[in-house]
Structure formats: C-alpha cells, structure tokens
Amino acid sequence: MEKKQTKLAMMGCFLLLLLLPFLFFPFSLADGDAYIGVNIGTALSDMPSPTQVVALLKSQQIRHIRLYDADMAMLTALAKSGIEVTVTVPNEQLLGIGQSNATAAKWVSKNVVAHVPAVNITAIAIGSEVLTALPNAALVLVSAMKFVHSALVAANLDRKIKVSSPHSSSIILDSFPPSQAFFNRSWEPVIVPMLKLLQSTDSHLMLNVYPYYDYMQSNGVIPLDYALFRPLPPNKEAVDANTLLHYTNVFDAVVDAAYFAMAYLNITNVPVVVLESGWPSKGSSDEPDATIENSNTYNSNLIRHILNKTGTPKHPGVAVPTYIYELYNEDQKPGALSEKNWGLFDANGLPVYELHLSGSGMILANDTANQTFCVAKDGADAKMLQAALDWACGPGKVDCSELLQGQSCYEPDSVGAHASYAFDSYYHKMGMASGTCYFNGVAAITTSDPSSDSCVFPGSGGKNGTFLNGTTTESNVTAETSSGGGSSHRHQQQYGSTVTWALVIAMASLI
Numbered sequence: 427m428e429k430k431q432t433k434l435a436m437m438g439c440f441l442l443l444l445l446l447p448f449l450f451f452p453f454s455l456a457d458g459d460a461y462i463g464v465n466i467g468t469a470l471s472d473m474p475s476p477t478q479v480v481a482l483l484k485s486q487q488i489r490h491i492r493l494y495d496a497d498m499a500m501l502t503a504l505a506k507s508g509i510e511v512t513v514t515v516p517n518e519q520l521l522g523i524g525q526s527n528a529t530a531a532k533w534v535s536k537n538v539v540a541h542v543p544a545v546n547i548t549a550i551a552i553g554s555e556v557l558t559a560l561p562n563a564a565l566v567l568v569s570a571m572k573f574v575h576s577a578l579v580a581a582n583l584d585r586k587i588k589v590s591s592p593h594s595s596s597i598i599l600d601s602f603p604p605s606q607a608f609f610n611r612s613w614e615p616v617i618v619p620m621l622k623l624l625q626s627t628d629s630h631l632m633l634n635v636y637p638y639y640d641y642m643q644s645n646g647v648i649p650l651d652y653a654l655f656r657p658l659p660p661n662k663e664a665v666d667a668n669t670l671l672h673y674t675n676v677f678d679a680v681v682d683a684a685y686f687a688m689a690y691l692n693i694t695n696v697p698v699v700v701l702e703s704g705w706p707s708k709g710s711s712d713e714p715d716a717t718i719e720n721s722n723t724y725n726s727n728l729i730r731h732i733l734n735k736t737g738t739p740k741h742p743g744v745a746v747p748t749y750i751y752e753l754y755n756e757d758q759k760p761g762a763l764s765e766k767n768w769g770l771f772d773a774n775g776l777p778v779y780e781l782h783l784s785g786s787g788m789i790l791a792n793d794t795a796n797q798t799f800c801v802a803k804d805g806a807d808a809k810m811l812q813a814a815l816d817w818a819c820g821p822g823k824v825d826c827s828e829l830l831q832g833q834s835c836y837e838p839d840s841v842g843a844h845a846s847y848a849f850d851s852y853y854h855k856m857g858m859a860s861g862t863c864y865f866n867g868v869a870a871i872t873t874s875d876p877s878s879d880s881c882v883f884p885g886s887g888g889k890n891g892t893f894l895n896g897t898t899t900e901s902n903v904t905a906e907t908s909s910g911g912g913s914s915h916r917h918q919q920q921y922g923s924t925v926t927w928a929l930v931i932a933m934a935s936l937i
C-alpha cells in the first residue's frame with residue numbers, strides 16, 4: 427500500500443513537470459462574463475408565439491439564447507429586447523453554404539445583417555454536431571465557417587459576431603483522465619483548420635456536454651452523484667494522475683478534456699463555450715434516472731457552478747458560459763420519451779419544476795420555497811450519521827465549534843442532533859444548492875426550523891423572533907439565455923473510454 431502510494435505520487439510529480447507548460451492559462455475570455463443561456467427548440471405541437479417566447483424570456487430574466495435556425499418571426503420579436511442571440515445555420519443548409527461564398531453571403535445578409543443592431547446577434551453556430559450527425563458535410567464545414575466569417579467582415583460585424591460550430595463531446599476520445607484526451611484522429615483534417623480559424627478570429631470552441639449520457643453509457647462506472655455535481659467524500663473524487671487535478675463532477679472533466687485535446691494540437695488560446703447541457707426530467711423504464719428530481723438537481727447545480735465562476739480544475743476562475751438544453755419540452759421530438767423532456771418549461775410557459783436556486787438572486791428561480799433546513803433523517807443509521815458528521819466537520823469544512831461541550835449546540839448531545847447542525851451548516855454554506863443536503867441519503871430538507879433557544883441553526887433567525895435575511899454568500903450574478911428555431915438537434919452521443927473512470931476512482935481511493 428505504502429509503496430504503491432509513493433510510486434503513484436512520483437509518477438504524478440513526473441508527469442506534472444512534463445505538463446507544467448499546459449497548466450497556465452494563456453488567455454482570458456474577452457468577455458469574461460459567466461452567464462447561463464438557454465437553447466430554444468421549437469418542436470412543440472403547441473409552440474408559443476415568438477412574442478410569448480420573448481415574454482417568458484423577459485420574465486425569467488434570460489439574457490442569452492441559442493436558436494436552432496434564424497427564424498425571421500423569432501428574430502423580429504427579439505428586436506430591442508437586449509437579449510443576446512446565437513443563431514444557427516441548420517445542417518440542411520450547410521452543404522449549400524459551404525460550397526458557395528455567394529450563398530453564404532446571402533444567408534448572412536438575410537438572417538443576420540437584416541436584423542442587427544435591433545437584435546443583438548452575438549454568434550453564428552455553423553451546423554449542429556456536424557461531424558457526428560452529418561459526416562458528409564464535414565468536408566465543407568470549415569469553408570462554411572470561413573465564408574460566413576468573411577461575409578461578416580464585409581459587413582463590418584466580425585468583431586461583434588463570432589462564428590463557431592457546436593460539436594458533440596464524443597469527438598473527444600479518452601476524456602478521462604482529461605489530460606490524456608485527444609480529438610478523434612479521423613477528424614483532425616477538419617478539426618485542426620477549424621481550431622486555427624477559431625484562433626485567428628478570436629472565437630470560441632462550442633461544445634455540447636451531456637454528463638447524462640456519459641453516466642448512462644458508463645454501465646455504472648460513473649457514479650450518479652458525479653454526473654449531478656453532488657458533493658462526495660474527497661476519497662471518492664476522480665483524480666487525474668498526470669496533473670493531480672481533482673474532478674468533482676463530469677461536466678468539468680469533459681470541458682477540461684476539450685482544453686487538453688486542443689493543447690495537444692498546440693491550440694491554447696481558444697475558450698470553450700458549452701452550447702448545450704441538461705438532463706431529462708422524464709424517460710421510459712430504461713432511463714430510470716431521467717427524473718424531475720435529477721433534472722432539477724443537475725440544472726440547479728450547473729447554474730450555480732457556472733455563475734459562481736468556479737471554472738474548471740485546469741482553468742480555475744475562468745468562466746465557461748453555458749446554454750441549458752432547453753427552454754421548452756419538445757413533445758414532437760422523435761425518439762425516446764426522454765427526448766421530449768429536456769425542457770425547463772411546458773408549452774404554456776409553466777415550469778416543469780422550480781429550480782433550487784433560492785437565495786442566489788437568480789433567474790429561473792421563481793423559487794417560492796420557504797426557508798429550508800437540512801437535518802438528519804428520522805431513524806437514520808447512527809453509524810452512517812456519524813460518518814457523515816465526521817465528513818461535514820472535516821473535509822466538508824463546516825465550522826462545528828458550536829457542537830463542542832459547553833457551546834450552544836452541544837445539547838442535546840446526540841449524533842442525530844449534532845449531525846443535523848453540521849448538515850444544515852454545510853447546506854447553507856453551499857448556498858442550499860441542490861444535492862448538498864444528501865449525505866449518502868441520511869439527510870433531508872425540512873421547512874421547520876430545528877433551532878432551539880440556545881442553538882441557532884444556519885439559515886434561521888433563531889427562535890427569538892429575529893428575522894433572517896439573505897443566507898447565501900453567492901454573488902449577485904444575472905443569468906442569460908440563448909434560443910433557436912426547429913431543433914434539429916439529436917442526442918446521438920457515442921462515448922469513448924469511460925472505463926478509465928473506474929481505474930481513476932479506484933486509484934483515488936488507494937491514495
């Protein structure tokens with residue numbers, strides 16, 4: 427055991443030295459804003475009118491959207507809204523545009539130039555997962571991007587509007603450990619010139635990141651908690667043995683895999699924008715984790731993670747703007763039941779669930795939930811409670827000094843009462859983020875204040891009638907959204923070697 431440890435550590439150090447040049451972030455996002463956007467697919471039997479869509483966006487303070495086309499009516503409704511819009515060249519139009527500069531110029535003129543500046547178009551997505559969804563068009567992808575870009579240059583819009591192309595993360599292979607990730611070599615003839623174009627035009631790499639599929643296809647290797655950004659004991663974290671970076675969630679690992687895959691091609695100054703990410707709220711029996719609770723947990727935690735500007739382990743503090751997939755449930759989407767259930771809202775603009783975002787001052791929050799507390803579940807196993815209590819007061823970094831003998835929360839001196847105090851402290855320290863009241867299932871959220879006269883629980887004003895105000899230290903960030911037209915998007919992810927996760931997790935528990 428001891429020997430293994432040393433060897434691993436040495437190997438880590440060795441590789442760390444090799445990789446040092448990659449560990450510094452050589453760029454900063456020009457617009458360093460952390461924001462959340464929303465994708466707007468339109469395959470609804472009862473699609474709200476563009477005016478209704480914009481009204482919903484405004485009521486939810488969604489300021490960044492991605493459309494799956496450049497629908498005239500939608501763009502017209504967006505005029506003067508201030509909402510930042512990413513429009514998409516649908517895959518069906520890609521061949522034409524990639525083969526003719528004139529066709530590209532016409533597309534830009536009709537769908538972009540005609541709408542600015544009234545509509546704040548900030549990016550054009552060329553196609554949707556072209557390499558995996560429409561491989562025949564791959565050969566013209568880069569010329570389509572170049573043609574569209576030169577049309578923007580001609581209209582003097584190239585600095586305001588970025589051109590990129592969203593890819594499935596499945597084009598990145600061996601994405602764990604992230605430091606060993608690389609782009610599928612079959613696609614290098616497309617990816618290399620594409621990245622060079624993104625670099626020379628100061629654009630970003632658009633990536634679709636779906637921890638849901640990574641989890642589903644890992645055959646149990648990826649723990650659900652990792653996919654959902656739920657906190658886990660540090661000894662369960664995945665460690666990249668080459669960089670010694672700790673990964674607490676799949677999302678970060680995939681984004682870092684993209685950074686490493688680019689670095690492998692010597693591209694180190696192209697930022698990543700996640701154009702799609704989400705979790706379905708409903709699925710048939712073969713998708714048991716497509717639930718409202720998991721969807722809410724994923725999206726709530728994702729939003730917090732992005733807006734907190736945590737960045738990724740490779741690039742801490744560097745914002746990863748992310749667009750949630752998606753605004754509406756698209757009941758007309760073909761395929762599995764889950765395909766129709768990725769939305770935050772139904773066709774009537776009613777939320778599928780209320781995101782757990784109270785206190786974050788966030789959009790989409792409309793969180794009417796009352797004051798909540800996290801306490802030990804009645805009848806929970808004492809040993810599990812003790813382990814969770816130890817974790818919270820140790821690695822969880824909760825201040826448990828009030829639980830010491832003589833302090834105000836020592837009485838009642840039971841593991842349940844002490845665990846409740848520690849759980850609630852952790853929960854509030856984490857801004858009541860979804861999934862932070864879990865503790866291997868021995869904790870539960872309650873609305874009744876567990877405080878006693880002497881012991882005031884975090885999140886409570888105390889039983890003496892003091893009114894409590896803001897309980898989180900979350901910064902007051904606003905979120906933004908992106909929308910699009912007929913969602914030609916399909917979830918057809920194929921994932922590479924998730925098996926390595928098992929190894930990494932096993933190794934992490936050894937250390």
Ligand SMILES: *[C@@H]1O[C@H](CO)[C@@H](O)[C@H](O)[C@H]1NC(C)=O
Pocket residue numbers: 457508509510546548
């Ligand atoms: C459009 O978006 C850009 C980028 O965030 C922003 O700087 C600009 O103020 C916006 N323009 C309008 C008219 O809202």
Ligand SMILES: *[C@@H]1O[C@H](CO)[C@@H](O)[C@H](O)[C@H]1NC(C)=O
Pocket residue numbers: 527528531573576577580
């Ligand atoms: C394509 O057209 C634009 C004008 O829209 C022009 O500036 C550019 O030079 C053309 N590019 C090529 C490769 O022909």
Ligand SMILES: *[C@@H]1O[C@H](CO)[C@@H](O)[C@H](O)[C@H]1NC(C)=O
Pocket residue numbers: 561599610611612613920922
């Ligand atoms: C890499 O891309 C090629 C071409 O699309 C595909 O046939 C192959 O399966 C991909 N490799 C992996 C490991 O996904």
Ligand SMILES: *[C@@H]1O[C@H](CO)[C@@H](O)[C@H](O)[C@H]1NC(C)=O
Pocket residue numbers: 690691692
């Ligand atoms: C990256 O740069 C290194 C050092 O300059 C060079 O040896 C290597 O061939 C380059 N790799 C690629 C893919 O361009």
Ligand SMILES: *[C@@H]1O[C@H](CO)[C@@H](O)[C@H](O)[C@H]1NC(C)=O
Pocket residue numbers: 730731734735736856857859
């Ligand atoms: C927010 O970021 C800080 C440091 O940047 C980190 O310590 C904290 O855990 C983050 N909170 C959440 C909820 O991610």
Ligand SMILES: *[C@@H]1O[C@H](CO)[C@@H](O)[C@H](O)[C@H]1NC(C)=O
Pocket residue numbers: 775776777792
């Ligand atoms: C949000 O709350 C306001 C006021 O409580 C309510 O009028 C509105 O319908 C709610 N919106 C959603 C989407 O729940």
Ligand SMILES: *[C@@H]1O[C@H](CO)[C@@H](O)[C@H](O)[C@H]1NC(C)=O
Pocket residue numbers: 794795796
């Ligand atoms: C508290 O929750 C109840 C039930 O969910 C709701 O009716 C009430 O309006 C909430 N109160 C506040 C102040 O949000």
Ligand SMILES: *[C@@H]1O[C@H](CO)[C@@H](O)[C@H](O)[C@H]1NC(C)=O
Pocket residue numbers: 879880882888889890
């Ligand atoms: C609440 O009132 C009791 C009795 O008056 C007092 O001992 C206790 O310190 C008070 N607690 C707080 C948090 O103010």
Ligand SMILES: *[C@@H]1O[C@H](CO)[C@@H](O)[C@H](O)[C@H]1NC(C)=O
Pocket residue numbers: 895896
């Ligand atoms: C919360 O309470 C503190 C101390 O009483 C006060 O300084 C602060 O302004 C309050 N914050 C809000 C949002 O009311």
Ligand SMILES: *[C@@H]1O[C@H](CO)[C@@H](O)[C@H](O)[C@H]1NC(C)=O
Pocket residue numbers: 787902
């Ligand atoms: C959020 O930020 C806005 C603008 O910066 C400010 O007016 C508002 O008071 C802030 N709200 C909170 C709760 O800090």
